[in-house]
Amino acid sequence: MFFLISLHFCRKGKSRNGATMCDLVLLGLVALSFTNPPVATKKEWKGHGSSKNLKEIMIGRCFDYLENVNPSAGVKDCIKIWEEFLKVFNGKDPCNIKEQDYNIFLRLVEHDIPVSQSIFWSQTREITSEFSEITASYMPLESTLTGYLVDGLNWCGSGSINGPNYVSCPSWNDCENNAVRSFWRSASKMYASKAQGVVTVMLNGSSTANAFRDTSIFAEIEVGNLDKAKVALVRLWIIDNLMGPDIESCGSGSVGKLELILTEKGIEYVCEDNHRPVQILLCVTKADSPTCKLDLAP
Ligand code: NFD
Secondary structure, three states: HHHHHHHHHHHHHOOOOOOOOHHHHHHHHHHHHOOOOOOOOOOOOOEEEOOOOOOHHHHHHHHHHHHHHHHHHHOOOHHHHHHHHHHHHHHOOOOOOOOOHHHHHHHHHHHOOOOOOOOOOOOHHHHHHHHHHHHOOOOOOOOHHHHHHHHEEEEEOOOOOOOOOOOOOOOOOOOOOOOOHHHHHHHHHHHHOOOHHHHHHHEEOOOOOOOOOOHHHHHHHHHOOOOOOOOOEEEEEEOOOOOOOOOOOOHHHHHHHHHHHHHOOOEEEEEEEOHHHHHHHHHOOOOOOOHOOOOOOO
């Protein structure tokens, strides 16, 4: 608008021969509009801004995943993947990003998940990731291309800027439809619907907020999207912290509620408290704990 008004007055006052001061100002404005897309400068939201070098990190992770981490994911276009990811939130209200906005991106990155390697977690992020890596027998969402690209990163846009907002983003609970939360909900839905064979679930038996928390993504999205026709068995592992407390166990409390939901869905399950191999992995860094004493009797 400012540009058009300036143009009008400039035309009126222009001398016949050559450039006026007005032309130079206009030229400057045009140049600015092409070279400096607006970027956020003030903190609008409580949460951290987008991760620095988001584009470079994601494209780098994409090439690394396809070349080294999991070449069986097939041939994919990492630049297009980044472009479709950015399109989801670029120039948009960061509290109005819907789960379905990620559909094109999710189709671009999807690949098969090996049978019986799906593993879900809730409040057990670190141990699930370590256990999966060490055993090389599981592929959690974070080890699929979808999760690998953005795990641990943050991102959002803004209606008034171009590109990611590096200054601030809505935090997880600032608004429901924030870019990160909608992403994980959408990615979790696709991940759960692909699970086949034996499915493993790791829950936190020491959680004071229910091992199977009603509002968790596992409870709200993943359980509901398991396909009974593809899932042969769900293996529930309830893992306590080595030093306790032992709050939740198989067959009672919120775990009992999950068992009931699985039964109602017609999905077979087994439940085990403190699966020993997981406990032994926890013991690597807490060998003095009484739970870690090995029975070395001959
Ligand atoms: P969780 P879940 N505030 O441990 N997934 O069942 C903030 F700031 O409760 C993977 O909800 O388990 N962050 C990832 C939160 C993220 C809050 C989400 C909160 N109130 C879901 N609540 C991932 N890789 O980052 C939740 N979060 C965030 C899939 C926070 O980053 C996996 O396939 C926390 O570490 C897994 O089976 C994460 O969400 C299931 O959904 C998980 O919260 C785990 O979701």
